[in-house]
Amino acid sequence: MREVAIIGIGQTPVAEQWEKSIREIAGDALLHALADAGKETVDGIFVGNMLSGILSNQENLGTLIADWVGLRGVEAVKIEAACGSGAAAVRMGTLAVASGMMDCVVAMGVEKMSETPMPETTAALATAADADFEADEGISFVGLNALIMRRYLYEYKWKHTDFGPFSINAHANALNNPNARLHEKITQEQYNRARMIADPINLMDASPTGDGAAALVLVPLDSIAGKHKGRVVTIAGSGAATDSIAVHDRYDPLWLAAAEASAHKAYAQAGVTPQDIDLFELHDAFSIMAALSLEACGFVERGQGPRLGLEGVIFLDGKLPIATQGGLKARGHPVGATGVYQILEVVQQLRGEAGKNQLAKAHIGMAQNIGGSGSNIITHILKGTG
Amino acid sequence: MREVAIIGIGQTPVAEQWEKSIREIAGDALLHALADAGKETVDGIFVGNMLSGILSNQENLGTLIADWVGLRGVEAVKIEAACGSGAAAVRMGTLAVASGMMDCVVAMGVEKMSETPMPETTAALATAADADFEADEGISFVGLNALIMRRYLYEYKWKHTDFGPFSINAHANALNNPNARLHEKITQEQYNRARMIADPINLMDASPTGDGAAALVLVPLDSIAGKHKGRVVTIAGSGAATDSIAVHDRYDPLWLAAAEASAHKAYAQAGVTPQDIDLFELHDAFSIMAALSLEACGFVERGQGPRLGLEGVIFLDGKLPIATQGGLKARGHPVGATGVYQILEVVQQLRGEAGKNQLAKAHIGMAQNIGGSGSNIITHILKGTG
Numbered sequence: 001m002r003e004v005a006i007i008g009i010g011q012t013p014v015a016e017q018w019e020k021s022i023r024e025i026a027g028d029a030l031l032h033a034l035a036d037a038g039k040e041t042v043d044g045i046f047v048g049n050m051l052s053g054i055l056s057n058q059e060n061l062g063t064l065i066a067d068w069v070g071l072r073g074v075e076a077v078k079i080e081a082a083c084g085s086g087a088a089a090v091r092m093g094t095l096a097v098a099s100g101m102m103d104c105v106v107a108m109g110v111e112k113m114s115e116t117p118m119p120e121t122t123a124a125l126a127t128a129a130d131a132d133f134e135a136d137e138g139i140s141f142v143g144l145n146a147l148i149m150r151r152y153l154y155e156y157k158w159k160h161t162d163f164g165p166f167s168i169n170a171h172a173n174a175l176n177n178p179n180a181r182l183h184e185k186i187t188q189e190q191y192n193r194a195r196m197i198a199d200p201i202n203l204m205d206a207s208p209t210g211d212g213a214a215a216l217v218l219v220p221l222d223s224i225a226g227k228h229k230g231r232v233v234t235i236a237g238s239g240a241a242t243d244s245i246a247v248h249d250r251y252d253p254l255w256l257a258a259a260e261a262s263a264h265k266a267y268a269q270a271g272v273t274p275q276d277i278d279l280f281e282l283h284d285a286f287s288i289m290a291a292l293s294l295e296a297c298g299f300v301e302r303g304q305g306p307r308l309g310l311e312g313v314i315f316l317d318g319k320l321p322i323a324t325q326g327g328l329k330a331r332g333h334p335v336g337a338t339g340v341y342q343i344l345e346v347v348q349q350l351r352g353e354a355g356k357n358q359l360a361k362a363h364i365g366m367a368q369n370i371g372g373s374g375s376n377i378i379t380h381i382l383k384g385t386g
Numbered sequence: 387m388r389e390v391a392i393i394g395i396g397q398t399p400v401a402e403q404w405e406k407s408i409r410e411i412a413g414d415a416l417l418h419a420l421a422d423a424g425k426e427t428v429d430g431i432f433v434g435n436m437l438s439g440i441l442s443n444q445e446n447l448g449t450l451i452a453d454w455v456g457l458r459g460v461e462a463v464k465i466e467a468a469c470g471s472g473a474a475a476v477r478m479g480t481l482a483v484a485s486g487m488m489d490c491v492v493a494m495g496v497e498k499m500s501e502t503p504m505p506e507t508t509a510a511l512a513t514a515a516d517a518d519f520e521a522d523e524g525i526s527f528v529g530l531n532a533l534i535m536r537r538y539l540y541e542y543k544w545k546h547t548d549f550g551p552f553s554i555n556a557h558a559n560a561l562n563n564p565n566a567r568l569h570e571k572i573t574q575e576q577y578n579r580a581r582m583i584a585d586p587i588n589l590m591d592a593s594p595t596g597d598g599a600a601a602l603v604l605v606p607l608d609s610i611a612g613k614h615k616g617r618v619v620t621i622a623g624s625g626a627a628t629d630s631i632a633v634h635d636r637y638d639p640l641w642l643a644a645a646e647a648s649a650h651k652a653y654a655q656a657g658v659t660p661q662d663i664d665l666f667e668l669h670d671a672f673s674i675m676a677a678l679s680l681e682a683c684g685f686v687e688r689g690q691g692p693r694l695g696l697e698g699v700i701f702l703d704g705k706l707p708i709a710t711q712g713g714l715k716a717r718g719h720p721v722g723a724t725g726v727y728q729i730l731e732v733v734q735q736l737r738g739e740a741g742k743n744q745l746a747k748a749h750i751g752m753a754q755n756i757g758g759s760g761s762n763i764i765t766h767i768l769k770g771t772g
Contacts, residue, residue, distance in 0.1 A: 060468035099485035
């Protein structure tokens with residue numbers, strides 16, 4: 001099995017890109033990644049996307065994008081794992097390069113959501129849940145997360161306001177990210193007073209969707225000449241796991257078993273422990289998911305996720321920075337692209353190219369992308385070579 | 387890179403399965419394949435599917451299926467390449483095993499189409515075309531194929547009736563396949579008189595959709611003990627390529643460049659030529675596609691596809707049997723599952739388990755799955771070990 005390296009990254013802003021179709025958004029990120037890698041073509045394109053069929057009447061998305069960017073002929077496929085589609089596509093690209101069957105691939109994610117009226121988007125996002133036993137009963141995706149957060153508050157005796165630091169940190173970090181959806185510093189008081197979405201989840205607990213794409217260029221590490229190695233990042237660990245799709249079927253709705261399993265696969269492959277991780281781009285689609293992810297990956301004991309916010313561990317100057325470019329909460333959450341944005345932001349940190357948000361110590365970074373309400377989770381661990 | 391073997395196959399009938407949801411249909415095929423392989427679990431599940439989001443309000447399909455069959459926790463993902471999704475999923479499973487990252491996987495396809503009113507299904511299938519420049523102009527998928535067939539008849543001076551043998555052969559072979567959608571022998575006269583769908587494509591040129599699933603179990607060849615080898619089939623070659631998504635953008639609308647490119651990749655990897663192929667499960671969604679596929683893969687010169695039907699080459703007793711269990715035309719075309727049915731039927735022939743349709747000589751078989759109107763094409767070459 002060949003070791004896989006990331007040699008190029010590209011992204012578009014997460015925004016309402018009214019003037020661009022899904023192919024144009026995808027193409028922008030892909031071409032930026034190729035330019036960053038100094039490549040003109042690739043052997044395969046792996047596109048993470050959840051909603052193009054429902055929202056843009058467009059399947060066969062891999063073909064569309066290959067054709068649009070001038071890579072007609074190149075093998076291309078779409079990968080879907082709900083909001084985990086982006087990291088799932090990176091994992092497929094990693095398998096392709098590791099296998100020896102491809103020498104250079106693009107793994108990317110794209111989503112176009114702004115053109116659709118919000119009720120339809122809410123219905124589309126509910127396809128990540130169990131259609132027959134959750135969505136058909138009328139519960140929305142934010143509603144499922146609200147049930148989990150309410151139970152968590154009851155079980156572990158936290159106040160809702162204790163989750164504020166997750167949101168405050170994300171908004172603060174996004175101020176320095178030109179590609180972020182939101183550029184607005186918020187205070188604990190603003191968090192406390194935000195309008196309710198699905199009790200107890202308020203507007204400041206929930207991430208904004210948007211249009212966006214991010215792309216990575218993957219090659220075998222041993223194909224890289226010495227002079228390029230400084231900016232190269234390796235995919236040291238990659239793991240994926242599932243849980244029940246329906247929250248009511250879960251053995252413990254307050255424990256992300258798939259986060260734990262996928263993180264442990266990635267730790268084992270990378271030969272590291274949670275103590276070795278310098279930053280963690282986690283899936284803060286809702287603040288409760290940030291807490292559960294930190295617990296399942298072994299950064300804090302069960303039921304104590306909010307403590308890492310309250311104690312400042314998760315801030316840029318803390319021991320385990322998260323959401324270093326704004327996270328889902330403020331960079332934004334174009335669902336099928338999010339997992340690739342997360343990995344791209346880890347690459348920026350490991351390369352030392354994270355701008356004003358650059359961490360002093362960034363050698364090993366982790367990204368975790370969640371599909372469904374904790375049902376399909378993919379974890380990557382990256383190492384710098386600089 | 388490890389050589390990959392198929393050690394288990396499972397399928398459901400292609401039918402209107404009103405009493406079963408998409409998870410149940412998928413589960414039936416998956417569990418049959420595991421039983422055939424003598425396996426109880428796997429490391430990954432790769433699900434080819436095109437339309438679950440649009441027709442069943444269900445994305446996150448990999449998770450749903452893993453959970454349903456009792457494999458909660460196992461990594462699972464959906465692969466989409468329009469009607470080529472099934473073979474694309476097999477290719478992803480092959481990469482996973484070849485890479486050394488997984489030791490046993492299920493690669494499968496599933497589609498549930500019967501519950502949707504036909505106009506909605508027609509609109510859903512059009513998502514395989516270019517949404518902005520084909521579908522939005524009002525052309526359906528069968529309409530695109532009709533344009534291609536009309537031009538072909540004009541350019542190469544064939545009569546429509548010359549395509550009859552493709553349909554007659556498929557219907558005859560399906561008579562002995564209990565899993566086929568149609569069990570109805572047809573004559574040339576019936577072909578000639580069939581009602582028009584989209585001129586010049588008539589009902590006998592077009593394949594029926596349906597509900598169905600097919601699954602394969604893949605492992606590294608070197609993991610198989612000697613005693614099992616007789617029923618084992620290897621994936622000797624696997625190739626994929628794209629073309630323009632829109633027919634009007636193609637350099638030559640009468641040449642399947644992606645079929646040619648993917649077949650040549652598969653030939654090269656398998657170390658064979660077209661002359662070595664004992665049977666060919668091709669993508670006869672429309673009879674014109676059968677002709678174009680035969681030409682692009684090098685079985686007959688350009689513009690001469692129908693000759694292989696008229697001369698009997700494609701029949702069970704011919705030199706290159708196609709659609710040996712009915713093909714898309716009569717076995718049926720549950721779109722995202724079709725590519726897996728094709729490979730499964732090649733496996734049956736190479737194992738000597740094809741029943742009344744067993745070929746006398748079946749050592750090397752090929753399957754080719756087409757997504758879009760020739761825009762995303764995946765070719766596999768299998769070899770028997772018996």
